[in-house]
Amino acid sequence: MNKFSFIILLFLVLTSCEKEVAWTFEASDSRIVVDGIFTNVKRSHLIRITKSVSELNEAPKPVSGAFVTIYNGDSIHILTESPENSGIYKTDSNYIALLNKIYRLQILYEGERYTASARMIPVTPFKKLSYTYNSNNNLYYIDSVSRSFSSRESAMYEVIIDWSHLPDYADLPFIEKRAVLYYYTLKTIDISQVFASEKETVYFPKGARILERKYSLAPQHAEFIRSLLSETEWRGGFFDVTQANVHTNISNGGLGYFGASTVIIDTLLVQ
């Protein structure tokens, strides 16, 4: 429970609380969802295409057999689905996106054509994140990565924490000794953001390795992220805004976002 909830609880003397409820959803038609960011890092870039679902926690079905291309104004690259039937479409392994280029994504699937475009803008250097020791469990947690608001730049931070190499955790499944977290800096500030619900705290041991990537966000991409957060991380607090569909740059009723970002990377060791 975060401090704000605690205030409300105290204030109300007795319980102000959140409880699980049963909820029935109306169903709507399934639509394709695009998830992918091209970056300036030379590697195989991927586009994940899935179908939307009608129930909470329902596993999304991959969109397999689509014809996916990327055009940067000079040349067209065809993305290959790999592994088969995964809905993941990849460039070759030495693909690199370039600054100020506009990338146009095209997806042909079941007779429908979906397109999106993105322009890569530069990113500025960043300060290392900070983490804090928790004496209750002798573990660490990240306490700050960036300012949530900046009038100068919007950015996304991907933080990958890995302690799989530590002998004390050798017996754990891989998924329990690795975490991927996202943080954002936006040029906008929202009341639902300021008083957002409490977020899960991820703890990690001394010796964990942290890889931090900062992604530039073009204005349209930042607006997408803001709407995404409004419907996810920032929803469920005491200052919710009107529910509305998250923005998208996918045409023809598609969902999700195709972006292009400049990325800079830093690493550190927890000690």
Next chain:
Amino acid sequence: MVQLVKIDSSTMIKRRVLYSVFLLSIIFHSEIISQEVDLSKKISVVAKNKPLKSVLDEISAKGNIYFSYSNQQINDIQNVTVVARKQSIKSIFSNLFSKLGIDFLIVEKQVILKPTVEKNEIATEINPQKYTISGYLKDSETNEVLIGATVQLDGKLLGTVSNAYGFYSLTLPAGNYLLKYSYIGYKSQTISIELLKDLKVSQKLPLDETDLDMVIITDRENVDILEINPLKRIFLQKAMISKTPNIGGEPSVVKTLNSIPGISQHGDGSVLFYVRGGNKDQNLIIVDEAPIYNPSHMLGFFSSVAPDAINSITVNKGNFPVQYGGRLSSFIDIRTKDGNMNNFSFYGNFSPFTASLSIEGPIVKEKSSYIATYRKSTLNWLFNQQPGDLQMDFYDFHVKFNFKLNRKNRLFFSFYSGSDFIESFKTGYNTFAMSWQNFASTIRWNHLYSERFFSNLTIYTSKYDYFLYSSIEDDQYWNSYIGNLSLKNDFTFYINPKNTLRFGFEFNSHFFNPGNQNDEFFEEVVSTSGALQAVLFIGNELKFSDKLSLNYSLRGLNWNNTGPAIIYYYNDHYQVKDSTHFPEGTFHSYFNVEPQIEMLYAFNKSSSFKLGYNHHIQYLNLLSSSVSPFTTLDVWIPAGPNIKPQKSDQYIIGFHKKASEFVFTAEAYYKKMYNQIDYANHANMLLNPLIEGELRFGNAYSYGLELFLNKQKGNFTGWLGYSYIRTFRKILDVNNNEAYPVAYDKPHYITLNLSYKSGVRWLFSMNWIYSSGIRFSSPTGFYYYHGYNVPIYSEKNNSRLPDYHRMDVSASFRLNKETRNKFKHHIIFSLYNLYGRENPISVNFTKIEADQGSFVIPSDIISEREIVPTAIHLFGIVPSLTYRFKFK
């Protein structure tokens, strides 16, 4: 104590010496008369051809009652015959007096006898010369003016109502009259006047109960149904407010309003309310003439305006008084106390949530007074239980000075300030906080140009500031505000009892800041602007007969946007196509008129029928895309080149019936609202110079039926309200251009309020409220992006939260045995949400279950956990204990 007061008139003394002496004797001896008149008592009286006087003496002796009459009016030596065996006194009266042409009137412990007056006697007055009786109605103890009190020709459906300053004026043909003054919670007074010249009568009414907070007693039998009629306006006395305690036992203005059909609450922890399908910004709330833009404290858990400072509240849901306008849906007129002109007193209360102290008294006795009220939250003891720098704090401060310069001139100065500060959690860098402040100040000059011509000149200013701190440490904040400086003069000309003319003018200077960062460090991003408004208004209340009245009015509004300001113009895709930097001066104008008409027809003394129509204009818009019940982000912007003024047409039909101690009203309405505002998906409302491009426009319509049953008399009082209201919007580029229900479309709304006064020291109250759940958009699908579980929405507001219901109870006990003590104190115990109903304020589909049954937003996107639908509710059972005291 009831008094029959003799008005000085030398002529009258000469003509009616006996009557006057008798009346005066009542003044001086009424205290020794202690018995109540019990007309149901059965007695036997047998008299054959005996003088009336001896019969009355016998009834007086057997019935233990007292008669008052003038033997010049009542021939008590005439012989009468009465044969009554074990009959009620009332029955004996009926049989005896009807034959003799005598009316009887019960005034507390007296039976007043007077000749029966023919119905059209006033109209057929021999002497056509007319004179005016005028003055002020006041509380006899404090000199507080009584607003909405009735002045009526006794036994006639003819009279008037005191205005917001307690002033009344009644013009009648010359003659002799009994005038009855009455007011809710006060003892009525009947005076005899001989109207042969203009008379000035400022009448003081004593409280009917030593503690007005405890009870509501109305003594408005046979009042002019065309004047005092719940179909015209709703008066809320302080006693009514006290009976609807909010959380923590604190009386709440807005919670009381929410118990009136047609005024629906948003939900728990909120002072947001919606009137007849209108949005939350369509309610004009004024405190002593100055508007209050946000009537909430502590996010919305408490109402602004300290309850102890309030004198009265008047509510209009349809037609407004002609001197007020500027909103589409309701006008709520809060009048604060003027201060005691006779004696010093202080009073207040303590509870775990708030503390309040008021002092009032004369500056110069009978000439001037002051009152000051300070209320503050006392919640920090709760916050101190939690480590950190968390704070939630608010206060209200009212002060008012009242100067009676002479009989024709009065001066008032009132000031209100309220503030909230809520400091939130710290991140690694910042401490977030929010704060808002209301300020209102008024100078009023009441002047009587003649006994029938009342003037009220008002200069008032208001300002509402909202702050959102992104870093308290660095003094970085976002601030928006709205304010005004205004001059208004309204005149009332009491042409005659059947014809009242009101007219006047108003000038407003508005100023707006839709939200910018601290101007010490940052340049203005969102253009500030101003507006000038001139208003002319005229209205006429005309009674064609005792049965039919017509109230019609017209307001002309000239609106001018003023610079300096930057205006962006948008194309059909809401993209900027042009912009203009306007220098100082007017750059855009609107002119509109607001006609209103209301016809009231009285079938008889106890039932009436209403037809009404009104057209309202609103130039001020509150932009908020929030669905939260709390005060969130308040951005006020004016109508201008991109935003047309909101307009509404409302048609009303109503019926009112009084039966025994019950008053029943039914009203149905249809309202069409134009130029209504909704928002683009995920509209950016903060620091957005293109904020007007985030708006979408269209129309709305609402219809409904409101039923209200009220019992205000006796030890057992209460009211039951039900409304069925539907409201829909059709906005361009929202919801695929299809009509959709608004979030506050809650068709069924029931309120029940019951109070029982046990003895003279106990008062028990119970409130129950039920409403359909608030609407919201529930997902119709989901997709996954970067590990986020993203909802997909189809039709807007396609679902509802579960129905809302709640019961509150309270018990108030007066600790003094004696009511005449100078120091009186009460203790009030209340239980909010008696049966612990969990009323959700939101349902969420974004959280995972964490330890100890709590729910959090997931962080790690590769960890596979189930998202759980959750609902947040605010209140369990909330007990509170409040101590109230008063010294006078």
